[in-house]
Amino acid sequence: QVQLVESGGGSVQAGGSLRLSCTASGRSLVGYNMAWFRQAPGKEREFVAGRMMGEGGKTYADSVKGRFTISRDNTMNAIYLQMNELKPEDTAVYYCNADTIPSGSHWYPGNYWGQGTQVTVSS
Numbered sequence: 001q002v003q004l005v006e007s008g009g010g011s012v013q014a015g016g017s018l019r020l021s022c023t024a025s026g027r028s029l030v031g032y033n034m035a036w037f038r039q040a041p042g043k044e045r046e047f048v049a050g051r052m053m054g055e056g057g058k059t060y061a062d063s064v065k066g067r068f069t070i071s072r073d074n075t076m077n078a079i080y081l082q083m084n085e086l087k088p089e090d091t092a093v094y095y096c097n098a099d100t101i102p103s104g105s106h107w108y109p110g111n112y113w114g115q116g117t118q119v120t121v122s123s
Contacts, residue, residue, distance in 0.1 A: 022096030
């Protein structure tokens with residue numbers, strides 16, 4: 001089993017930045033594809049960014065491409081999401097996901113979720 005805990009959410013003004021962290025316990029993340037998803041009020045959960053295991057590539061949703069960066073630190077058993085140039089439409093609960101299934105530009109979620117962290121962007 002993998003337990004995931006997100007942190008780093010908060011409230012910022014449009015144009016600001018936040019860095020989300022997701023730390024894991026129970027098992028190493030080395031062998032897992034990892035991703036961030038988000039869910040805005042009244043909307044379905046959507047894929048944001050994914051990072052394949054090992055030296056694999058990164059994939060971003062079109063809505064965040066060029067503004068968000070996903071990274072992972074296997075020594076810390078963690079992944080991160082650097083979010084720059086935030087917009088009000090980025091407001092959502094952000095979730096870390098492990099064992100994600102790559103599929104083009106929209107990955108399918110795996111079995112392991114964190115509890116989520118709220119990001120609120122004001123105009």
